[in-house]
Amino acid sequence: MKKIVILDFDGTIADTKPVILNTFHRTFDAMHLPQHSDEEIAATIGLPLMEAFPVLEPMDKEKAAECTATYREIFEDVNREIGVPMFPHVADTLHQLHAKGCTLTIATSRGYKSAADFLRSFKLDDIITLIVAAEDVRHAKPDPEPVLKTLKHYHLQPEDAVVVGDTHFDILMGRNARCMTVGVTYGNGSRQSLIEAGADAIVDDFAEITEMV
Template sequence: MPTPAPLDPLPRLVVFDMDGTLCDTTQIIVDTWHATLIECGFGSPGHDAIRHYVGSAIKASFPALRPDSAPGDIDVFMSHYRDNYIAAVTRSHPPLFLGVREILDRLFEAGTLLGVATSKSRVGLDRTLDALDLRRYFVAFATADQAPSKPHPQMMLDLLRDTRTDPQDAIMIGDTTFDLEMAHHAGVRAVGVTWGAHSRETLVKVKPFAVVDGLSDLLRERGPPSPR
């Protein structure tokens, strides 16, 4: 008997991370962090160290990457980073990962509620949703300027509240341990994806419900969502 796909049967709510899960922006984020740290005179710990913190909000990752920073350094960095990131995205037009729109279409058409939990700001998320024509799929949003940074569970708890969903009837899908641990802390099953910032070996250490190597592995059978 084949192994069931993580989204079979469909839960009531599926929450996606954005960067590195739906949108191919991981390398842009890492490169922009590296360049901005150097531009601001803070020095960079290197691309690998930065990649580890992709998925965590700047207010949490900056002190971890620059523990010797002075008060006010983070504000300088955030101002420069925001401008540099927007410029980089405008130049490169990062795409959705292959198959993202198809999986969103299937879930949306089946009546599954879709949410986003992201370390972007709400302004940044809105910009991405509109640029990639994704807004119509989602009913609930949680961002790093409206809740504590992942892996704190507040983003997930807010999405459960807003959609009136029980934790056992939701699934979180993300590319970092921050996503998976956030879900665990909220009592929600988590599925890791291996095409983003963290490797399969890193993801399995936090014992997710499943880890998948391609979007086609998420959903194999069509079916109705849980009763609302």
């Protein structure tokens, strides 16, 4: 049995895509930048905002920081308007894994406060014991740093862990850390992108993860 499950948040635990897309579009308007398609924006989900904005629109770090700050302000309003649900079977499955003795953690490109607020609202903060967020690492996904930092915190080895995520960024992060990886197909990435990234397993339903841990 694996000792620790390292989870992505956006597109794996929670269906944040509608809120993210809406927030990006409003941010482009607020910053007087050209609009981009939902598909172009969705392809950046999983990257820190400071990296996502320059991918979509050429800009320097100062402009990216301004866009990031504006995005975070707008995100709170959009989240209140639209709301973010968990994907089916996530809560029950996480509680089952916790009951089996698995340590549950988050490795996300989202900011710490935002991730922690969501976990509290989902009543998962009592079973998810660590969040490694965007500001906690120097090198974000697909670099292995978020996973390696998590393993170091718990004095565990790569073979003790499974990394679960919905995009190739998550799978590559886990593979670069030499961990088992599981891709979920219901999030922001495609099945093909998960296959090409080299996921060890791919599931259509989060509940299937209990069979792999």
